[in-house]
Amino acid sequence: MPDRTVVRLAEYQSVPLDRDQLTPRDVDRLHALQSHGCVTLSADHSGWRLRAESTVGVLVLDRLQLVVEPKFAISSDRLMSWLGYALGAPRPLWSPTRRWATGPDGYAELVAAALLEQCEHLVRDGLRRDYVRRETVEPILRGRLDVAAQALRRYGQLDRLHMRTFDREADIWDNRVLATALRTALRLTIHPKLAHDLHGVAEAFPAASSPTAALEALDRIRYTRLNARYRAAHTWARLLLRGGGMSDLLTDRGIAADGLLLPMPALWEAVVRRLVTETAALHGGRVSPGNGSAGITVRGDLGNTSAFRPDVLLELPGRNGSARSLLPMDAKYKRYDRHRVSAADVHQLLTYGAGYSSSAPAGAVIVHPLPGGRAHRRLKVDSPQGTLATLHVIGIDTDAHPEQTVAWIGDTLL
Incomplete structure (x- = not known):
């Protein structure tokens, strides 16, 4: 990640920005966020004035890294408890290492650490494999011969055989979406230890797909006893890929930006809704x-x-x-x-x-x-x-x- 100026502000606070600190693409990104009530960007005589609303987290722009801090002093490990509770995901175990301290990347590192821990568990237990159909050309018959392809492409020659095989592989969507989320987390993380661990576990997963394809796959995935252990990892992956739960906030307009933004009122409503539901059941x-x-x-x-x-x-x-x-x-x-x-x-x-x-x-x-x-x-x-x-x-x-x-x-x- 190139060096960027870190700009910190709290919810509902505003900061002045020089005109050359925002590129035209940054202005488009912030206006897209403004249409969703996350920030307010206005021009003034000296350049720009950026006001944060009730959305906290980190947004990486071309020349700036914006970190919006919450107005409540919620410790990082406690925030993870509330976030996991609202999402219905298990809270990652406490680690005495650096993972649970917020740094310049704010809450992005917390969610990246939660994803990392779940992925480490999956790798340790063995990634799920399933039968994947492949069309290959090999000198020895394995699987089923593709007669039509053999006749039309090899003209009846048998030195190379067109085949359709079904092999159990880890290159399935359950794993592919996590590979995409891990690589997204790497772009948001600058702490060396966390980045090193993310890079190491990512090598155990298949090739990553595009964030849009991964989100579509996450919406299609249904959990059975075969992949139920992936649910928690997919929850944190979805949070990272959606930038905090706001569905394709910037991608919808063809604008790319790295970030993790948590809408705090929505998070609080989700926590209260689950608290009251459990209270009512008792x-x-x-x-x-x-x-x-x-x-x-x-x-x-x-x-x-x-x-x-x-x-x-x-x-x-x-x-x-x-x-x-x-x-x-x-x-x-x-x-x-x-x-x-x-x-x-x-x-x-x-x-x-x-x-x-x-x-x-x-x-x-x-x-x-x-x-x-x-x-x-x-x-x-x-x-x-x-x-x-x-x-x-x-x-x-x-x-x-x-x-x-x-x-x-x-x-x-x-």
Whole structure:
């Protein structure tokens, strides 16, 4: 990787850039990211001003390496716990080596290390092999003779035989997509030890394909008892190849850029959704879909119909024979341990409570991250006719493993 100037900024921060620090191709890349709400690039009198939104990670441009750091102080190993939990992938084992420390490549090295560990396990246990059809020309018959090719290309001569063979090989898509992901990780990693290990394990895999072909193959792969052990490695490979889960963000426009970008609000929503799902299962409830006929819709206005959909709609069993109740919950990637709940969020939760609560006062829940502890407070919304709603604001400890939080949520809310 050529030397590039490292520019660091936090979420929602902005930095000035000289006009010659961005090439025209870089400007196109950043505008593509801007259309997805990841960054904002604007021209000013001195050059450019780049503002980070709620997406963190690393983006390698022609002359710059942008590192967007999260506004929450989440340690690297704990971030991997949350990321693995949200993706449903096993958390890589702790290693006393350099692997779990973030460096100039930020979170890209963390995901690359997770992929590396899973690939090392696969190589150690032996890569999966399957029967692959090959068309070859050899002096000795092996497999099935291709009579048509022999007649049309060799004109009946038997010194070289056209054959179709089926041999068990490792050159299958299960392995090929990992080879592509390993080579992608190499381009994002500058730490010598990690790069050396990635290069070493990549040699055990077949030739890499293009990232687009690998992503298409990952979408086609179905897991059976023969390849179930590949699921975790494929999860981390997909994260790297998609640049953090935003499907072909730059490739769709024919623009190539190396990077790993994690949309933190989406990650937080995924974590909360799984936390609530597991909590509901322990208490006889379930997560109900909040869309379709169960959604809150607005009709009759100008334009298309709009909808209100909570991040999670929890369906709970009734007590003493009463009907089952619905509890809307919304994941907010905000520091509500330091700031009061915004009026917009109160209005949003009031709408959810009015739409889904079967009894008065209505109820709804905000779930926010809280480094180093847990918190629960109640907001009471009153009107001249009485109490409208009780809103629960709960903070989840981001320093603890999410599985430790499931019981606490149940004791607090249910």
